[in-house]
């Protein structure tokens with residue numbers, strides 16, 4: 027009996043067979059834009075070697091006006107075709123299969139040349155699109171078809187036509203963005219003419235033996251989105267027009283409902299794909315928030331789909347499938363759906379990587395080789411920086427001892443995992459613990475490392491982390507004042523009315539912890555209700571007419587900062603809005619521009635502005651300090667005084683703007699260079 031029998035079963039497409047039911051979904055990594063084709067090829071080849079059944083590239087623009095941003099990559103010339111050939115050859119040598127995604131962004135294209143069904147600007151772009159005329163539409167179809175033909179020439183096994191997420195083809199489908207009265211607008215038959223025509227003409231151009239995936243928006247999550255009947259009608263029409271596989275798209279980019287963030291429950295939208303099963307006779311793929319083989323297997327055994335798409339999990343671990351096959355699921359580095367190193371990077375124009383795997387997209391640069399001579403390495407601190415350093419050093423063949431005074435590994439991750447919506451951190455800590463055992467790291471927990479005890483090692487890496495910053499507020503020694511560590515680690519009792527001092531990542535986390543009863547991330551029905559997601563058979567686009575219906579907050583929380591800007595402005599680019607919206611739904615009051623005057627039994631006294639005007643009492647039973655952090659360097663300093671030069675990493679090195687992404691990246695790089 028194999029592990030995950032459904033997930034690892036082959037899928038026969040008639041003219042070709044996929045070795046398993048795992049699709050690596052499209053991700054825009056900005057790698058193609060580097061024009062370093064060896065690097066691009068190695069990224070995909072690593073995933074092919076890891077056993078994934080089929081991969082889809084990041085979105086390639088069919089023409090300049092359809093590119094997501096100016097200069098977006100595409101197959102525009104013979105040279106482009108030759109470059110992509112480097113990628114497809116390398117993938118095929120590694121035993122993989124790869125499709126190229128054709129992505130026309132329509133009104134989401136970040137440039138003044140953008141085009142769409144109607145001249146309606148999107149809320150997430152400053153550029154109003156030009157309404158296409160008949161000739162313009164014909165040009166777009168031709169460009170997409172040409173792109174598909176070139177993909178075939180470049181050696182791809184197929185193409186994915188991006189028809190979801192609110193991009194160009196999706197914009198023709200719904201009246202929200204299509205106000206046309208010609209044969210491309212009005213009735214649904216007219217509105218779906220463009221996607222169906224695109225599929226038909228692409229099939230005509232590429233011939234029968236070429237995979238054609240159509241990514242279909244099954245729940246738009248925007249007002250006036252498609253009805254379920256329309257979704258089914260489109261699915262049947264694209265099947266008839268020549269689609270090989272239908273992939274699921276969930277939500278437009280402008281939707282104000284989270285679809286992939288860590289607080290979205292696992293497999294939260296598989297039920298939507300399931301509704302399409304039986305309506306078409308071609309394979310159907312489901313996606314979104316599926317990040318481990320068991321969840322993927324369950325989705326298939328529940329009849330939700332024929333195949334499962336996972337994208338970010340392949341940044342976290344290129345060997346996802348191989349490890350699943352080998353019964354080593356506990357050694358799969360899990361994608362925690364944080365977006366911190368992937369989508370946040372993409373939207374900042376940086377190359378994507380992965381918080382848990384800094385080698386993702388840096389395969390040719392951050393190379394972990396076997397060490398010429400094994401060293402005795404001590405790592406102090408089993409938080410993310412120390413864990414990454416210890417594992418990488420072990421992987422290189424060094425003899426590693428990892429010490430921590432705590433009784434468990436994980437460091438600050440153990441606080442993060444207590445936050446509602448951050449349950450994925452559990453899996454990350456478990457993965458680290460399993461990997462330490464697999465790599466034979468000598469783990470010593472509950473041990474206070476001393477300078478004396480570290481003398482016999484060749485290298486000492488200090489990853490002792492951070493200590494909370496003392497904000498020095500009058501009255502903070504009172505019994506009603508707690509540190510975030512007391513709340514998240516110590517389980518200290520907290521009153522009903524709370525003032526949180528500091529609105530950084532931890533202040534937001536603590537506020538979320540304090541207002542939430544049971545985590546909706548653990549309860550799909552509650553989560554859907556909380557965000558106002560309805561069955562698309564009952565409400566257009568799956569947007570509930572009643573709107574979001576969050577559970578009542580369990581405490582009344584005020585979140586404060588001294589900066590006069592909007593609290594939460596500096597949170598993650600693609601996830602900050604979710605944290606702000608969650609707290610707003612729970613009635614958290616957010617106040618910026620305060621001076622902390624004093625704390626007494628009645629609460630927190632603040633004033634405003636340089637002149638310390640408008641004295642105000644924030645009535646509170648408990649005040650929680652989340653005022654940032656400072657490096658914990660006492661052991662590093664003691665070692666230096668003793669003549670040992672340690673390598674200091676993570677928060678012990680620089681506490682400002684520390685997060686697990688920087689900690690793991692630094693730990694990995696330091697150990698790779700030992």
Ligand code: NAP
Pocket residue numbers: 495496497498527528529530531532533535586587588589598652653654655682683684685
């Ligand atoms: P932080 O993000 O730097 O925030 C510190 C907060 O304390 C700020 O709101 C700051 O605002 C306030 N502060 C600073 N000095 C103060 C003082 N002397 N007195 C009173 N208030 C003071 O740090 P953090 O919240 O401790 O988080 C640590 C790191 O973990 C951050 O880099 C964060 O990004 C990361 N993290 C990320 C997430 C995430 O979801 N991505 C979650 C948790 C933590 P004012 O100076 O304006 O008062």
Ligand code: SF4
Pocket residue numbers: 338339341342360361362363364365366367368369379380381382383
């Ligand atoms: Fe997943 Fe976060 Fe890595 Fe992105 S950065 S792939 S969301 S773990």
